[in-house]
Amino acid sequence: MLTVYLVEDDPLIAQHVREALNQTARLRCVGHAARLAQAREELPSLRPDVLLSDLGLPDGDGTELIAELSAAPAIEGVWHPHILVFSVFGDEIRVLRAIEAGADGYFLKGCTTEELVVAVEQAARGESPISPAIARQLLKRFEGRAEPAPVEPAPPDALDLLGLDTDPGFDTGLGLDGPLVASRHEVTALEVQVLRLVAQGFVPEEIAERLGLSERGVALEVRNVYRKLQLSQRTDRHAGR
C-alpha cells in the first residue's frame, strides 16, 4: 500500500483529494497540511511514499519544500518521497521551477478520481506525467542549452545492410547510440523525440507505439529528462549562474 501526504490549503479540495485517495485500497492518505511549516514538521516522521503538494500556500511556495526535500540527503538513507506538484492550471513556469527543484511531475487539479489514483501510482513507480506545454518549455530549455544529438539515428543503407525493415520503432531504438558521447546533463536524441511528440499532442500510448517503446518506457524517458533538468539546475546553482 502506498502512503500519500497532501499539502493543500483549500479545505474543500483537500477533503476531496483525501476521499479520492482513500477510495482505493492501494492508497492511503497518511496526512494533510495546509501550511508548509506543518508539512516540514510532519513529513520526516510520516515518511510517505508520495507527496502531493500545492504551490501557492499561505506561508510560502511549495517549491521551497520540494527543494528542501530534494537537497537534503535521503533521511536515514532510505526515505525520499516521489513528489507530484498539484496545480490548477499547470502554469508552465511555476511547474518547471518545481520540477527543477526536484518534483517528479505534476498533476492538474480538477481531474477525475481515477486519474489521480493512476498518477500517484505512476509517480510511485518512478514514471513522470507530462503535458504538451511542459514538453514545449523543456525543449526550449534544452535547445537553448546545447544542440542535442541528431534525431536521425542511422543512414537507411546501414539498415538495409542489416537486413532490417525500416521499422520506426527499431529505427529510433538506434537513437540511443547518439547520447553515449553526451554528458549526463545533455538530453539524448530519444528524449528529445519523446518531448517533441508530447509537445505535438501525442499521448504516451501513441508515443510508445511510434517509438517502439512501452508506455512505461516513455514515462521513464520523461523522468530522465526531469532528472537532467534538476541536475543542470543544481550545476548552474553551484557554478553561480
Added chain:
Amino acid sequence: MKRIARRLAGLLLACMLAACSGLAEPLGPLVQEVDRATLLLPGEPPRETRLPDAWERSAPLREGGVRYRIDLEQAALEAGPAALFIPRVGLVLRVVLNGEPIAQFGSTQRQPLPDVSQQPILVALPPALLRSRGNVLELEVHGEPRREAGLSRLWVGPLELLEPRHVALGQLQSRGAWAVGAAAAVMGALALLLASRVRHFGYACFGVGSLLWAWRVTAFEPGGSEAWSPILAVLFQVSYPWFVVLMSLYALAVVGRDGPRARQLLAGWAVVALVLTVLGWLSVQPGLRTAVLAGSQGVLILVGGALILRAARDRQLAAVLLAVAALACLVVGARDLWVFRVMYDYGAVSWGRYTILALLAVLAWTVVDDFAHSARGLQALNRNLAERVAQKESELARAFDGAREREREQATRAERDRILREMHDGLGGRLVAAMALTQQVQRVETAETTPPTGSRLPAETGPPPPAETLRELRAALDDCLVELRLALDSLETDRRPLVEALAELRFRVEPSLRAAGIRLVWQPSDAVIDWSLPATDTLQVLRIVREALTNVIKHAQASTVWLRLAPLPPESPELPEASARLPSEAPSERVLAPWTEGARPEADRDIDPPETGAAPEAETEPAPSLGVCLSVIDNGLQRRQLAEGSDLPHFVPEGLHKGRGLANMERRAAALGARLSSGPSEEGWAVELRLPPRG
C-alpha cells in the same frame, strides 16, 4: 586702446624721423656742401644754377649731356684723402677733375640710357690730380626726356667723413626698400589669402595694394630699357594713387563705410589718376604728375576725415588706428609732395614708402582683432548651440518617453480589453450556465422534498433528474476551466505552431472525451507541424475545435473522433461533397496512414481494417506557405444513418444545425479569415476549418 594707438602712432613717427635725421645733419666745416654749380650746356653760354637740379622741372625735354662745373674749396681737399659724395645723380655720370676724367657711372653707348640714380655715389679724388689751388670738378650728366634725370646737392671733403654717409644712404635706399617690399609682399599675400577664404572686400583691397606697394618700392629702374618700359614707368607713377585708393577702400571697409558711392568715387579717381599720368607722360608735363599726387592727398584727406568721424562716433579701436594711420600718411605724403613736387629736391629720400608700415601694423591688428572677435563669437555660439542641443535632446527624450508610455498604456489597455472580452465571451457565459444548472438542481431538490400538491410540476414538463443535471454542471465547470486555460494560453505573445496549441487543447479535453467513451485519434500531418498563427488567432481556432468536440460529446453518440491537421491543397478550395455511395464502417486507415507517419500499420489493425476511401493526395514535402485544413470528424449518428440507407433523411446533429454553437464557430472562422464547413462526409460528420496561407 586709444592710448595704445596713440603710442603706436608716436613710435612710428619717431622711427621715421630718426631714419632721416642722420642724413640731414650738417657734416661740419671740413666738408664743402655744394649747392651751386655752373651749368655748361652745349652751344649756350655758361650760367649759374642751384643744386639740386631736377631736370623734370628745370628742363623736362632736355636730351643728351650737360656739364656742371664746380669750384672746389681748398679746405675740403686738404684735411685728408678727399672724396666726392653725390646722393643722387642720373641717368649717366662722368666725373672730370681738373680736366682729367676720373670716374664714369653708366654708359652713353646704350639707348635708352641706363639709370644710375638709384644708388648714391662716392668717388675718391686722386691726390695726384689735385692742384694746390683752383681745383675744378666737372660733372657730365646725361639724361632723356620723361626720365628723372638731374643732380642732387653734393659734398666734397675727407673720405673718412663722407664714406659713412654714403654707406648709410645706400643702406637706407636698398635695404629699406627691400625690407619694406618684403613685408608688404608677405602681408599682401596673407591678406589676399584671407580675402579669398572669408570673402572680405577690404582684405582683398589691402592685399592688392600691398603687393603693388611691394613692387613699387623695389622697382629700382622703372624706366628701364625694355620695350614695355613706358608701361612700367606709367604704372610706377600711377601706383601711388592706386595704392592710396586701395588702402582707402580697405580702411573704409574695416569701419563699414565702403558703400557703393564711396567705391565708385574712389574707382573714378583711380581712373582719372591713370589718365592724368598717361597724359603727363605723353605731354612731358610734370604739372600733371603733381596734380595726381596732390589729388591723392585730397583723397587721403577725405578718407582720413571719414575715419576720424567714424573713430569719434564708434570709438572702435580699428577706426582709431586707421584714422591715425591715415593722418600719418597724409603728413608723410604732404612732406613728400612738398619736397619732391614743390621743392624738386632731386636728392631727397622718400618717406612715403614707409607709410605702408603703419598700414601693415593696422592690418595685423585688425586681423588679430577680427579673429579674436569671431573666435569669441564662435565660442559663445558653440555654448549656445550646445545648450540648445541639450535642451532639444531632453525635450525629445521626454516626448519619446511620453510616446512610449502612451504606447505601452494603449497596448496594455488593448490587451486588457481583449482579455476581458475573452473572459466575458468564454468564461462568463459558461459560469452563468453553471449557475443556471445549480438553480435547476435546487429546483429539483425542492420539487422532490415538497410533496406534489395538485399539478404544479407535471411529470412530463418537469426538470431532468438531478444526476444528469449534476453531470451537466460538472461538464460546464470543466468547460470553464478549459476556457480559462485557453484564455491564459492566449496571453503568450510568441507565435507558436498550431499543432502545439491543439496538443494542449487535446490534453485538456481528453479526460472529458474519455469520460464520454469517445476515443480521439490524433492525426497532425508532419507537413504542417511548424504552421503557426498569432496567439489571438490561435485562441479562436482552439475555440472552434473545442466547440466541435463539445458537440461530438453532447450530440454525436460517437465512439471515435478524428482530429486532423493537414495542408490545404490550393487548387481545391471547396469542401468535398459527401459521397453518395455507402461508406465504410470507419474512416479508412489508408487515409490515415500518411498522417500517422512512422506508425506501424499493424498497431492500428485492431481499430478497423482498411477497406475503402479516397486517399487524399500524398504528402511528399512540407508546404508551410500553404494553408491548413483542420477537421474534426466523428463516426456518430450521421455515419450510422448513412449505413442504414440513403433513403432515410439525413440526420443533422441538433446542436450543429443552425444552433448557437455553429453560428459561433462560423463567426469565429470569419474573424480569422478562414472558412468553416460542416456536413456529412463518407467518414462521418465532418467539421472543416480551412485556414488560408499565412505570410
